[in-house]
Structures are given as structure tokens and as C-alpha cells.
Amino acid sequence: MSRPRLEDRLRERVAAKRKLLIPYVMAGQSEDWLETVQAIADAGADAIEIGLPFSDPIMDGPVIQEAAVLSLERGTTPQSVLNELGRLELDTPLVVMTYFNLVYRAGLDRFAGRLQEVGVTGCIIPDLSLEEFSGWEKAAERVGIDPVLLVAPSTSAERAKAICERSRGFLYAVGRMGVTGERDDASLEVGAVVSKVRPFTSLPVCVGVGVSTPEQAAAVVKVADGAIVGSALVRRLLEGGGPEGAATFIGELRSAIDSVTFDA
Amino acid sequence: MSRPRLEDRLRERVAAKRKLLIPYVMAGQSEDWLETVQAIADAGADAIEIGLPFSDPIMDGPVIQEAAVLSLERGTTPQSVLNELGRLELDTPLVVMTYFNLVYRAGLDRFAGRLQEVGVTGCIIPDLSLEEFSGWEKAAERVGIDPVLLVAPSTSAERAKAICERSRGFLYAVGRMGVTGERDDASLEVGAVVSKVRPFTSLPVCVGVGVSTPEQAAAVVKVADGAIVGSALVRRLLEGGGPEGAATFIGELRSAIDSVTFDA
Amino acid sequence: MSEGSAAPMAEPTKAGWFGDFGGRFAPEPLMPACLQLEEAFRDAWADPAFHEEFEEVLHSFGGRPTPITVCKRLSEELGITLLLKREDLAHTGSHKINNVIGQALLTKRMGKSKMIAETGAGQHGVASATAAALLGLECTVYMGEVDTQRQALNVFRMELLGATVHPVTSGSRTLKDAVNEAMRTWVAQVDDTHYCLGSVMGPHPFPWMVREFQSILGTEARDQSQAILNDVPDYVVACVGGGSNAAGLFSGFAESRSQLIGVEALGGAAIASGIPGVLHGMMSQILQDEQGQILEAHSISAGLDYPGIGPEHAHLASIGRATYATADDDEVLDALERLSNTEGIIPALEPSHALAWIMREAGKKIPKGSTVLLNMSGRGDKDVAQVREILQAKGRFQ
Amino acid sequence: MSEGSAAPMAEPTKAGWFGDFGGRFAPEPLMPACLQLEEAFRDAWADPAFHEEFEEVLHSFGGRPTPITVCKRLSEELGITLLLKREDLAHTGSHKINNVIGQALLTKRMGKSKMIAETGAGQHGVASATAAALLGLECTVYMGEVDTQRQALNVFRMELLGATVHPVTSGSRTLKDAVNEAMRTWVAQVDDTHYCLGSVMGPHPFPWMVREFQSILGTEARDQSQAILNDVPDYVVACVGGGSNAAGLFSGFAESRSQLIGVEALGGAAIASGIPGVLHGMMSQILQDEQGQILEAHSISAGLDYPGIGPEHAHLASIGRATYATADDDEVLDALERLSNTEGIIPALEPSHALAWIMREAGKKIPKGSTVLLNMSGRGDKDVAQVREILQAKGRFQ
Numbered sequence A, B: 001m002s003r004p005r006l007e008d009r010l011r012e013r014v015a016a017k018r019k020l021l022i023p024y025v026m027a028g029q030s031e032d033w034l035e036t037v038q039a040i041a042d043a044g045a046d047a048i049e050i051g052l053p054f055s056d057p058i059m060d061g062p063v064i065q066e067a068a069v070l071s072l073e074r075g076t077t078p079q080s081v082l083n084e085l086g087r088l089e090l091d092t093p094l095v096v097m098t099y100f101n102l103v104y105r106a107g108l109d110r111f112a113g114r115l116q117e118v119g120v121t122g123c124i125i126p127d128l129s130l131e132e133f134s135g136w137e138k139a140a141e142r143v144g145i146d147p148v149l150l151v152a153p154s155t156s157a158e159r160a161k162a163i164c165e166r167s168r169g170f171l172y173a174v175g176r177m178g179v180t181g182e183r184d185d186a187s188l189e190v191g192a193v194v195s196k197v198r199p200f201t202s203l204p205v206c207v208g209v210g211v212s213t214p215e216q217a218a219a220v221v222k223v224a225d226g227a228i229v230g231s232a233l234v235r236r237l238l239e240g241g242g243p244e245g246a247a248t249f250i251g252e253l254r255s256a257i258d259s260v261t262f263d264a
Numbered sequence C, D: 001m002s003e004g005s006a007a008p009m010a011e012p013t014k015a016g017w018f019g020d021f022g023g024r025f026a027p028e029p030l031m032p033a034c035l036q037l038e039e040a041f042r043d044a045w046a047d048p049a050f051h052e053e054f055e056e057v058l059h060s061f062g063g064r065p066t067p068i069t070v071c072k073r074l075s076e077e078l079g080i081t082l083l084l085k086r087e088d089l090a091h092t093g094s095h096k097i098n099n100v101i102g103q104a105l106l107t108k109r110m111g112k113s114k115m116i117a118e119t120g121a122g123q124h125g126v127a128s129a130t131a132a133a134l135l136g137l138e139c140t141v142y143m144g145e146v147d148t149q150r151q152a153l154n155v156f157r158m159e160l161l162g163a164t165v166h167p168v169t170s171g172s173r174t175l176k177d178a179v180n181e182a183m184r185t186w187v188a189q190v191d192d193t194h195y196c197l198g199s200v201m202g203p204h205p206f207p208w209m210v211r212e213f214q215s216i217l218g219t220e221a222r223d224q225s226q227a228i229l230n231d232v233p234d235y236v237v238a239c240v241g242g243g244s245n246a247a248g249l250f251s252g253f254a255e256s257r258s259q260l261i262g263v264e265a266l267g268g269a270a271i272a273s274g275i276p277g278v279l280h281g282m283m284s285q286i287l288q289d290e291q292g293q294i295l296e297a298h299s300i301s302a303g304l305d306y307p308g309i310g311p312e313h314a315h316l317a318s319i320g321r322a323t324y325a326t327a328d329d330d331e332v333l334d335a336l337e338r339l340s341n342t343e344g345i346i347p348a349l350e351p352s353h354a355l356a357w358i359m360r361e362a363g364k365k366i367p368k369g370s371t372v373l374l375n376m377s378g379r380g381d382k383d384v385a386q387v388r389e390i391l392q393a394k395g396r397f398q
């Protein structure tokens, strides 16, 4: 399968003044997870993060941890869910999010190759720092996968510049110091982190970690190019919301985002 | 009451070739303890040790400890039992055995005076060493109480000599290393300890600690002038033998002792 | 991914690599903290005033230097000369205090007011709470819920010392998860909070920094064994969980002829049974399944139940400078009992692993007449309740 | 009955008297053993080789010298300069090890192969079992049955160390009765057995000998506080059960201007509530009723629950060289908690009595700005289970 690059897809949309909505789904969390992916694609996601469950997810809060445990208990392996994913015929770009040990264990080139084979076009590895990035960067590039890097509120300008230079697909701006999870509005530091990276990149800047409600998503896209919504969606799925529940929530996020008007 | 001295009474008997039997009774151990004293006097005791119960009797084994606890639980005080003792009209000499703190607490002279008043003529304080003896020695002497000292198997000859020189009434030869209590024959070291003291004293030498049976008593008096029987009698009393049981046992001891024949 | 560093136990590369192991695999929100920590540590470690304060606190508060005890009776029985470096005599009962004093001082130096720490059996937690109390820092200790129940008294100790103990209910609810949770918390509080990691693990500079803080015991041990033996010991042996006590000890002998032996719990043997992987911010030997999911370690000793090992040990093993062996639970109990009743020292279960190896190999891999230095990394007091239960179940005591 | 000895804390008289207290009130079967012991001790104590061995074992095995810690945070809060002599860092966790090493070496020197000891909470029992294991002596520890149940873990510790623990079922089944039973046993086994008494009590030469063995801590403390303060401390404070840690400490300052303060448990205050009497072979201040029956001591701290006090303390009190105060259970718990969370040292309940007095009197009897040396005679590990129960019952921890 040869797909357009993630970055190209997202740049296009941003250029078209569309604000991006990137929901996160834990692969293998339930029987119907693929239907959920399909449903949120249909409900207006611009790209979808597919979490591959890892036993020790240090960047994730309780909700995503619980989903990972459920998924692993169901026997999920990276191989098994990627195979399933390959069966989907989806136009929406897929971005895998997982931890480095799964990638390293599989072999960097092999892992990148597998992603490419099943139609994934981007990959986020939150525990792979810029310093250790080059091996994966090359492996991903070789097969046209866009490796997405993170910038945090704590990242220095100098460091943000270096990260921006090497991130592909989009720039993941961490909205708040902390792990994934739902938060109330007050704690988001979106403005600061987004303006920190803007001078250094023309990539779409999407904000994740702590974006939970339509209102937050709307607030986020006032300064950023997109909003990443993980725990809030995963919680609904853990509570049994299923593909429809997911679609409804994504619909709400979509309208909130789309209703934002911009000056100039 | 002016009584003959303990030492005179015992020397007389020894001179008359009578072997001495000195049983031990815990004062206040039961309602009828005075009757017991009377009964064993009648059954042939040459002198009777009267234990005044102390909370921490370090020279006593489990049987006498138990009797002391019982007695204390009955509210026994040195004063109360000495008062009771004073009511007895007994020809048999009475020797109080107790620990030094009770004596010290009462005051040495007062305590000696109390003994004298109630007709006691001897006193054994096992935790009062020769080194600390002089105060009590004087107090006792002042009122004609004979303070009895102990020699143990571990006592050196030199030390035995010093003890022999200051003991009055009789010489208490410890028959075995250990605290009071019944033992089997094998463990008695009577010969050695008696021959250790003989060169230094003309006092009657009585062996106590571990003498439990008529046979042991008989064996003891083959070398010593008398046998002291404590735990074996106290155990019978704890088991409810009462004055009669005590008298019977003393009778048995008496006959065993009297049946011993001596060469020359 | 890395180039090796030169002499064994030299400084790691700029990026924190010991040969093929180490590095810094931390989420970006933590990276600035790691960099700040590295800078602060480099600065402090080059500052004689910091060394002076560190050593002074370890001396007057921590009880350093700890002595070396030459075992008389057990040496004779084993046919070797057995020396014990007595970290069990350090304040709080193990070598852990060396590291936490260093990190607590550094926390103050960085102007942070809070410390967090992970703990398994509680030894590092108690040590961290202790250092925090001493320096007036706020302290929260993350501890697997299973461990908080098994080690309720250690929880109380930490609370007495003024720390808050946070039971971790994720994953296996043991040490590995406590580390995860501490890292997650650190991500959120990195501004005013230092993460006081308990062993030579985690992202750079932790493995290097903790080894440096622990090197005081190796330096002491080298000088002391020189004074006693007029030579270095033939064997230098330590148990390995994360590997901090071993790293501290080995650092004193890395460039000598001494054979360095690390002993892992059979059920948590990252060198013997692990393969390279990334966990808790570092590349090292890790117990994991085919997919790369981390496995739990299982042994009698909570302090060794860690599925990874410090990256420097993975490196020392790979270059052959140190050898790593294992001991099983039964051998460990025997060793604990034997040292107790021949030498009057009740060892913790962790160093009992190292002793078990020595007892097994004396006269075999360890030739008769050898001199052997064992790091007595901690005292057994924390373990006696557990050991009692086990030995009573075996009918060995009533 | 006695004539006083000259300087405070000089040698007692030939018969073992410190002023009006002391002596040798032992049954005759024990007297030869006491005399033999005195001779052996005099001989050993005059022998530089014995001192050398004693000090070497205490150094390389026992962890001496223990440091002095200057408390920063608590000193500031109290308005004084508080120094802690860290006996909690000695092997087995208290000053008790000093004495048992001395007596165990003496046991060997006398050609005896067995040691017996009494214990209350278990601290002296564990120390005795430790010294016995080290020197290959057989060891039996007498412990009140009540205490064996309260301190089951310490029983196991002693057993691990190879000792036999003999539960005492007579009397109140606590420490006092354990002493009785040990003395009774000694009477029967005096040939091959040494009675390793745990404090400055019992018949001569024990009170003197144990003080001499403990004086190493006083000597160290004197030199160390001189180095720190450039002077002796204004106050030198220790808890008093039998009084061995206090005697050891005071001996270093007896002839200085320092005020010596002993702190007893309110429920076992032999100086405040006792009167002269004879118990366990000595004349001293003893808790007793009108008839002279011995009373039981009752406090939160098993190690201070002794109805008597070492005769030298009775003497020091009578001549006014030392002052004896009391602390109640609540104050003691507060002190324990406060030192834990301000200084990172969890003290045993016993020295918490001494600290409680300091906390109460700082700014009152102890003028602001004073220098105060406290003997941290032992660590709190043995007590945390008990303290936890009490504080939880008070709703202070969950």
C-alpha cells in the first residue's frame, strides 16, 4: 500500500484552514476497537493515534494505562493489532503511538516496515528522546513513516528548535506538564508552548496531553493547528461507549473545533 | 520469751549422736501453715526453717517460688507471719530464712528484735554474702539470734574458713550447685563440701539444696550432721498434703535418718 | 546509537552511554530536568565544597566510614579469607543512604523543595525520607500497593520521618510500577521536585551519578582492604538489584586485578535471563517477553526484584570486566542463617545472595586460600519477619 | 556498710561500693564466680592486649567510633545546640554491643564456653547472642514469657544468631524475673558459664565492669564534643534503665563542668520513686513496697522497665553530681516523632525519654543557647511496631 505522507496530508488541511482533530485509540482494547477506529474516522478525525499497549507506559495516566492492561490481557501483541489494522480501508492517516522497547525489540527497520505495510504513516514514541532519535529517524524515513517529536512546556527554546527541525508529520506540543489524562481547563499551558515552537517550524502544531472537552479543544485550536484527545475518548470506551459513543464524542469535538472563528 | 540459743540446742543433739533433720516451710503459704509447723515439729524435726516470702527469691527453684507467690497473694507480710509465729508454743528451734531486702527494709536491729520477740533463734539470709555480713551479724548477736552462713561447692577453702568462723547456729552446706529444688541422688556433692568445712568448724554441718528423699537424707547424714529438706516438703504442701501429709513425710525422713548406723 | 567509553567504570559518554548501554530514553517533558540534573551534578561534583558537605554529612550523620570486618569463623569453614564491607552499619541500615544524601544535597542546590522516590521493600524509601527530613525537604515515596501491605512497618517509618507514602495501584503494584509512577509524577512536578532514584538506573545522568555517590564505599573498601590484606582482594562480590551497591564497590577496584562478581536473584537475573531493551529511561539488559513487554522479577528479596539492571553492569558484563552470577532462594536463606550464627551479623536478604554465591563457589570457582570481599549492603532487620515465616514453615524454627 | 570512694565515677571500693550503694549481695554459690570475674576483669583491664582486642573488635565489627551528629533543625527550634552521640549506629543498634563484646572476650579469657544473659525488649539478648556467635560461645538468653510474646521477632533474631531463648514463667514474666532466672541458672552452671549482665547493675564487679566497658562511648563523646564545641557540653543527658549507657557517657564528663542528667521512665523511676534496698545482688534505689517487696516498673519502653537502677547512679544522685529526671509516655512519643521528622533519625523509645526531657526543659531549666549532648543510645527500629499501634490508636497515623 503506498499512502501519501502524513505530513503532506496534514499540511494540506492546515493550509485549507481546517483545524485538526487527532483522537487516540488503544489498539486491541476491546473486540470492536477497529470499528471504533472506523467510526471516529467517519466522525471527522483528521488523523488517528493508534496506541500499541506497553506494559510500562510512563507517559500515560491511569485511563490509558487501564486500557493498555485490558488490551494486553486480551492477548494483544504489536504484530496482532498491526495485522488487524492492515485490514481497514481508511483514508484517515494513522499514527502509531507506543514506547521504544516494543520498537527496539522488533528491530527498528522491521518495525518501520511493518507500519508501512499496514498503512500507518506516522509514529510517536514518547520515551524516545531527541538524543536517541537518529536510529529510528533513519528507519522511519527509509519507508516514508513520519516520526513525530514532542515539545513540552519545560523544553528550552534552543532544544525546541532542534526538535522542530527533526520532527516530521506534525509537532506534538505537550499541553501541560504531566502524563496523559483529563484535566480541567485551568491547567493547560497551550499558549506558551505553541508560541515557543512557532518560530522554529512550519509543521502543523498539535496539542495533546490534558485536552479533554470540546471547550478545551476549541480553546486549543485558537492558538494551535490541532488538538489531540486521548484519555477523554478512551475513558468513554472503557465505560462501554462503543463505536457510536466514540463517534458522538468526536462529533462534539469536531463541531466545537469547527465553530471557532478566527480573526484575520 | 528467752529461748536457748539455736547453736546450743543443735550442738547438744549432735553431741548426743542425733542426726539433725531441718525441714523448710513457707510462712503464710496456706491457712494452716502454723499447724504444719506444729505437725512437723511433732514428727521429729530438730529445727524448722520458716521462709518469709520475697518477691524475687534468686536462690529458690520453682517449687519454693510458687509457694512464695501463693503466700504473697494471701497478703503475707514479714510482720504478719512473725506475729502468727509468736503464737506458737514450740520447743523446736525456729530459723527464719529470707532475703536481705526484707531485713534491710525493716531495719536490721528492728528485724532481729522482731525475730527474738516471736521466739525465732536463727536466721538464714542466702543473698547476704560474707562481705556484707557484719551489720546483720551484730544486729543478730545483740539479741541472741544465730545468723547461719552458707558454704557452697564452689567456695574456696580459704573462703570456707572465713565463713565457718562467723557462721552461728550451724553451717549450711550447699549440697549442690544450683537453687533449691528436688534432685536425684547423682547430683549431690555432699562429701566434698562437708569435708571442705570440717577442718574449720566445730559447728553442726547441715546439708541443704537438693535433699529430697529419705534415701538422700540418710546418705547426707552419713557425712554431715544434718539434712535440710525444703522443696520436697513444700511440694507436698502445694499438692494439698496438709499438716498430716507433712508429718508423714517428716516421719519417713526421720526414720531414714535414724536408721543410719555409723562405724566407731 | 553509542560509542563505548574507554576504561572500565570511566565516565559515560556525553549522552550517558556505557558502551552499548545507558542513554537517556525519557519523555521530552523530563528531558530538561535530566539535563538540568546533569549540569547540577557536574557542577556539584567538580565543587570541593559539595564534596566536603557530602562527606561531612555521610560521616557525622550517616556513620561513614563503615568498617571492614574480617570473618574469622566462616573464613575458616570456607577455606578462604572473607572480608565484609559493613554498609549494614550505615544510618538506616544500608548503602542506600550514600546516594540519597548526595541527591538530597543536590536537590537543595538546584533550589528544589521536594523530593519523590520509588521504593520496593522500603529501604530506599526510608533512606529518602530520612535525607528529606534532615534537609527539610518535602518527600513523597511511591510504593507498589502490594509492597505497602507487605512492608507496613516501613511505610510507618517513612511517615514517622515526615514523608507521604503513595501506594501505587497500577500494573503489578510492585517496584517496577512504583518507578513508573514516580516518573509520571516527576513529569508533572519537575519544576520544584527532584526525583531521587534509588539505584544506578534510569536515564542519564542517574546511573552515573548514583554510582559516583556510591563510589565512596568502594574507595573506602579499597583503602581498607589494602590495609588489611596489603593487596586488593582476589574477588570483589556484591548483590545486584539495580546495581548501586555493586557499582559503588566495583568502582574502587575496576582498575585492579580483582575479579568483580555481581550476584542477581535467580528470579530477577537481568544479565543471565534478560536481553537488551529500554525500560525506565535506559538501554540495558531487561527481562522481557518476545514482544518486548517487561516481565516481573520474582525472588525472596524485594530489593532485587527488578527486571532490569543498571546499564553500566550490562556494559561490564559485555566487556567481561565483571561476571554476573545468580543465587536461588534456598541458598540465600542458608547463607543468611550461616552468617548470623557464625559471625553474629544478620545480613539482609540482598547481600545474602552474594554470600550464597561465595559459599557455593568457595573451593570451586573460588580457589581455596583466596581473599574475598563481600559488600554487606544492608542489615537483615527489615527481613527477619519474612525469614521467620519461611523458616518456620520449613520447620526450622518454632 | 561502706565508705565512699573519692572522685565521682572513680573505681568503687574493694567491696564494690559507690558511696552507700553497690556491694555484693550474692548467694554464696555465686560469690566465687563474682570474685573470679572481678579478678579476671582486673587482670584483663590492666592488660594492653585485652584493650587492644576489645577496641579492635568494637571498631572493625561493632562500628566504633560512632559519630556525633549536630542537629540543625531541632537545635534551631529549641534554641539550643543539640548533639547526638550516635550509639544507634553501633552494630545491633544500640550501645549494648560495647558491653557484650567486653564480657564475651572476658568469658573466653576465663576459659568458659557458655554465656547466659537476661533481656527485656531483647536488645541486650540480641547483642549477647551476637557476641556469642562471633566468638563461638554457647548462649542462652532468659526472657520473660510476656516479653517473648511481645518481642517475637527479637526472639527469632537471637535464635538465628544461634542462641537459645528461655522463656521465664516466674513472677511478672518480664525483665526483673529474667534477671532472677538468669542468676538462678548461673548458680547451677557457674563452672563453665559466664553471666553476661546487660547493665551497670548486679553484684560487684558488674556495675563497675559494665561501666568500664561502656566508658568507650563517653571517652569518644568527650573528644568529639571537644572537637565540635571547643568545650564540653553544658548538659550531658542520657536515659536510664539500669543505667549503662548513661554511666558510659557520664564517665567521659564526670570531672568536667558538664551537668549530668539521667532521665528515667516515669513509671520506673528508681531515683524519684525508689528507696534504698537490695535487689539482684546490689544495694541501690529500688521501687518497693513498705515491706520491701519489689514493685514492677511500667512504661512504654521495655528497656527502661526495671525497678532498680545501677548503684553508681544512686550514688551520683546522692552526692548531687548527677541529676535524675523523668519523662512520661506521651512526652516520649512526641519526642520520638519530632526527632524523626526534623532530623531523619528514628530514636528508640529509651533515648526518646532523654530527648523528651530536653524538649520540655529547653528554654526553662536548660537556658537558651546551651550546648546539650544527648546519648542516642539506640535506634527505633525495634519499637516502630509498638509505636505505630499506639499512634494509630490515637488517630495520628492511619
Ligand SMILES: Cc1ncc(COP(=O)(O)O)c(C=O)c1O
Residues within 6 Å of the ligand: C094, C095, C120, C121, C123, C124, C198, C199, C200, C239, C240, C241, C242, C243, C244, C245, C246, C302, C303, C304, C348, C350, C351, C377, C378, C379
Ligand atoms: C540491602 C540492600 N542491598 C541491595 C539492594 C539492591 O539495590 P542495588 O542493587 O541498587 O544495590 C537493596 C535494595 O533495596 C538493599 O536494600
Ligand SMILES: Cc1ncc(COP(=O)(O)O)c(C=O)c1O
Residues within 6 Å of the ligand: D094, D095, D120, D121, D123, D124, D198, D199, D200, D239, D240, D241, D242, D243, D244, D245, D246, D302, D303, D304, D348, D350, D351, D377, D378, D379
Ligand atoms: C536503646 C536502649 N537504650 C537504653 C537502654 C537502657 O539500658 P541502660 O540504662 O543500661 O543503658 C536500653 C535497654 O534495653 C536500650 O535498648
